[in-house]
Amino acid sequence: MRPTQILRSGGGPELGKYGNFYGNWGAFGGPKWKGIASYGLSLNQQRPLAGAFHNAIFNTWRRFYSQVWYWAPPMAVAYYAITWANARNEYLNSKAGRLEYADSE
Template sequence: MRPTQALRSGGGDVPLGRYNKYLGTWGNFGGYKQRGIITYTLSPNRQNPMAGVVHDAIFNTWRRFSKQVLYVAPPFIAFYYAMSWATERNHYLNSKEGRKEFSDSE
């Protein structure tokens, strides 16, 4: 370690920047002061956290539903028809007519 870096560190290892420039300690980096940043705040007791909740919920729900329905509905419809066909076929095969028709094939 170079002695100049030890003297700058103030008790801890503080890295030098990319161009061997002293960066400063944590929370006090040696850069320029930032200027031109304006922040606006509104007091918490002046805010309305429920503003537009019902309106946004209705339209946001409809927007999300309409975007996803074509991905979700066709597999559910296909599965429903396949299950209803299988259920009806099972009931037929276990009925008197089904057993009579397919009794010799087993």
């Protein structure tokens, strides 16, 4: 085989030989497919955000509702504990609290 013939043929085997039906890499020149239809839509006819805002509201609510039971009860318990601790600290550092618990220290 001459080197010029390799350059002309793309360096691969002939189409249809050795299981190579679609041509070399990047050069798909095989037999035409029959019975396959492809359709396209113009870019200015597409609606990429169709229903996005409506779905965002309901999807956000669904995700929030399914996860709220994991973080809301611990958050409520923590809020109650901090509120109780702050009120208890204020009482113990007040005049009445110091008089009541003066002997225990």
